[in-house]
Amino acid sequence: MVVSKLNAATGIPEQNLRLTLSILFAYVIALVYRIALLRPLKTKWAPFIRNLYVVVTGLSISFFFNGSDIKHSLITTNVTWFLCYFGDLIGNRKLACVLSFIFNFSYLLVGYYVTATDEYDIDWTMPQCVLCLRMIGFSMDFMDGAKVLKSSAPVNAEKKTDENNKINTHSGALPTRPIQPISFEKNIQLPTLPPLIETIGYAYFFGAFLIGPQFSFHLYRKFITMTLYADANNIPTGSYRYALKSFLLGALYLGVQQIAVGFFPMSYLLTKEYAAKPFINRLAYMWMAAKFSFTKYLGIWTLAEGSCILSGISFNGYGASGNPEWNGLANVEKMKFEFATSLNQIVGAFNTNTNLWTKIYIFKRLIFLGNKNLSSLGALLFLALWHGVHPGYYLCFSLEYVDIETEKRWVKRLEPYIKPLYDPKNASDSTITILRRLYEFACWFGQTCGLHYAMVPFELLKWNKIVIAYNSVYWIGHIVVFTLLFIDMILPKRRTKKADKATITLDEKVNNDTYINGTTKVKKQ
Structure with missing residues (x-):
């Protein structure tokens, strides 16, 4: 009633x-x-x-x-x-x-x-x-x-x-x-x-x-x-404060999403009016529409986390400063997600507990396949099936795999040129600092473009709708990622086996090469 x-x-x-x-x-x-x-x-x-x-x-x-x-x-x-x-x-x-x-x-x-x-x-x-x-x-x-x-x-x-x-x-x-x-x-x-x-x-x-x-x-x-x-x-103290913070932040995310979706509805991608806009405008609109599709997940997970904190089950020990931490069941690391500079970092920051579950119960148990890439594909197929029967899920997760694999290859290829930007010896060099910031912005923008582009089929679900939306932007996301992948395959390798073993990229530290991701179905509030 x-x-x-x-x-x-x-x-x-x-x-x-x-x-x-x-x-x-x-x-x-x-x-x-x-x-x-x-x-x-x-x-x-x-x-x-x-x-x-x-x-x-x-x-x-x-x-x-x-x-x-x-x-x-x-x-x-x-x-x-x-x-x-x-x-x-x-x-x-x-x-x-x-x-x-x-x-x-x-x-x-x-x-x-x-x-x-x-x-x-x-x-x-x-x-x-x-x-x-x-x-x-x-x-x-x-x-x-x-x-x-x-x-x-x-x-x-x-x-x-x-x-x-x-x-x-x-x-x-x-x-x-x-x-x-x-x-x-x-x-x-x-x-x-x-x-x-x-x-x-x-x-x-x-x-x-x-x-x-x-x-x-x-x-x-x-x-x-x-x-x-x-x-x-x-x-331990602090749970009431953290629960209130989670409640307010979750409500803020959902409030922003509700307002933003009025300006950037995903359904607009299917209209003739959208297709008639200049190409750059179409790409910008798609970026924004997908961005706020993610926002609803951040909001609903953050809101739900608050009751876990309040109950006490989220107690996560004490941090380095000696203060109790209540983020044990956080499902998204919001700052890390918002400012991630790679897709691997996104995997480590978004729907973290589902990712961890998949790593433990699916990815690692596919070890009998004898190949990490096959295990990753198996985990992604499982997640796509777990989300539902719509083709949009399978297109989203398959594109995610290709995006992350391409990113991994180019990170290794470009590492000799990027490494000096993070050398402590160059910390006081203002030119190096500016170049590092520009590089990080480029990485942030690149990963968000790939991420948001892959989010479109996850939201539209049906193949006919996905085709209309991607036709409007000439399938540019697919063209870019497969072109980069092809170029990497034909270019000669720059690294020796010894150097590869000694190198641990920032992304590998973040996520340990586990290519898994997932979301829980949540509709706009």
Whole structure:
């Protein structure tokens, strides 16, 4: 009733309103959890009570958003758990993992096929795509747990972490920020199958089940058992301030996007009026339209992150200055994204937890292919399928691969000429400083042009629409990148094998050659 009235008053589609309200409800739920449950409880049932709260509130928000379609997420969560249970029963966790992968991925793809329209669809498939990865990762962690049981290593990772934290506390030292991102730390295997009720809590965690971020069951268990903190009686400060900052920044991004999309709608690329504009104007408009398409993702992820921070699950240890950090589940590094000078940096800054999930559960597990490029292509194909059945996804991700491969080749080729710009010996040379700034601007502009050009099919989805838009700019993005790739192939190599081994580019440091990316389906608010 309330949503219908808001729909009539604002003209915003009802499902868009439900999505926004669901994310805002998560703030209220997180605040109650923070006040009532994020502290020691004088009962052995404390983890159960915390998990039960997450289950009840998560299912409530899911029902508000999905209605009767909540059955899809309930079916996949329960089936995944029982597959793991019977796999453990027969002593074949690998079979359970394979069946879980096939079941969850097939369920999602069938859902896409049944519900797909010509536009982005905000329906039960949106949170289902998040759950699909979560359940696949859960079953893989359970499969990996069998190796832990066979080894002589300790299996109680939570207990070991808790003991280490206590040692640090007693010695006066603060637990430092983990080297591996907290969303998927090392040693996240599951030696034993968690109770079904905990698995449901993990699947429906109120701050992350709708649009992400992804994180391991290992982190969720640390959260409900309070072993995430060195001292459960002394929760680190700053979370309220960071949650408010996330809320305001997310709202600002979405507000800017709402205004900007009125001036630069993607649909304008399909009009005769657009095609009649001067060529430079067409390119500039396409750049702006795609730029603000990205803005909605930055906004909705930042807004959703705030409830994770408020709940306490985002605690990320202490930084070099000794201040607690709450960015453990940040899904986008906003400054890094906005000012990135390479596509590899973009991959490391945008939808970071999905990228990390893909690296751990898909990219690295394709090692049997014996070729990093094949593993990268496999990861990108998986992500394209995960996004849906529209051809725009496949064109976007294939173009992304070619763009990044071309960038990688030219970075290596030009490195001897660029290296002096970053030599500390030249730091005081004003001419070198100016040249470095010009080079960085050129790199920023080049990567944004490639990125925004590739975003067009991701937004337009349908092949006929994509052809109209790209015909208007003569497929210039494809021509440029394939020309650069061809030139690199025919030019003689400048580097020796020894020099290649000794060289580590800035981009490789940032992203370690993992060519993966992805976005969660979010429509304009």
